[in-house]
């Protein structure tokens with residue numbers, strides 16, 4: 569896909585003070601699916617540079633809390649209800665920190681995780697699904713029953729199986745492509761609502777990927 573750095577959403581984000589054009593994807597998806605409510609505890613996986621963090625912090629409001637996680641350092645977004653954590657979503661250290669901060673009663677887990685693109689289509693799709701499974705594994709450990717999960721993946725052969733895994737852990741799963749998605753991008757978002765709880769997730773395999781060194 570040709571890189572299109574300065575499209576309308578890019579310019580809008582610059583003008584409105586969002587760190588990334590991706591902010592408009594979360595705004596649209598939240599309007600349509602009501603993922604985050606005031607007072608919610610939210611975990612944002614793959615949060616750098618921080619567009620989704622800015623949006624999630626506004627939606628959760630002062631009574632809420634948003635924890636942003638990324639391999640890359642994130643500049644503070646200037647909102648008091650935001651905490652930043654630099655780490656790998658597959659590491660035990662990151663998982664333990666998230667459990668400690670959130671007390672495992674998170675209302676919404678967001679994942680906009682993306683692999684560093686190799687240009688080899690199948691490898692990039694596979695890595696994207698691996699990240700989505702890693703996000704699901706964390707979501708199953710952090711969400712409260714009834715919680716929501718929004719996850720990005722690239723479209724490929726494994727997506728159907730992943731969507732099936734999601735539907736075993738959540739009441740509803742919808743596939744969607746927000747307007748701000750770049751033209752020609754193969755990314756899609758899965759919006760899963762109504763977490764069925766850790767017991768159900770464990771029964772169905774809690775298959776959201778393994779810890780580092782044991783990736784599926």
Ligand SMILES: C[S@@+](CC[C@H](N)C(=O)[O-])C[C@H]1O[C@@H](n2cnc3c(N)ncnc32)[C@H](O)[C@@H]1O
Pocket residue numbers: 587588590591613614615616617618619620621637638639640655656657658680681682683684699
């Ligand atoms: C598309 S960007 C996220 C954009 C962000 N949602 C925003 O609105 O600004 C994807 C992010 O996933 C992060 N990422 C990829 N693999 C990761 C991993 N294993 N653990 C943590 N973050 C990871 C990358 O560093 C990158 O910053």
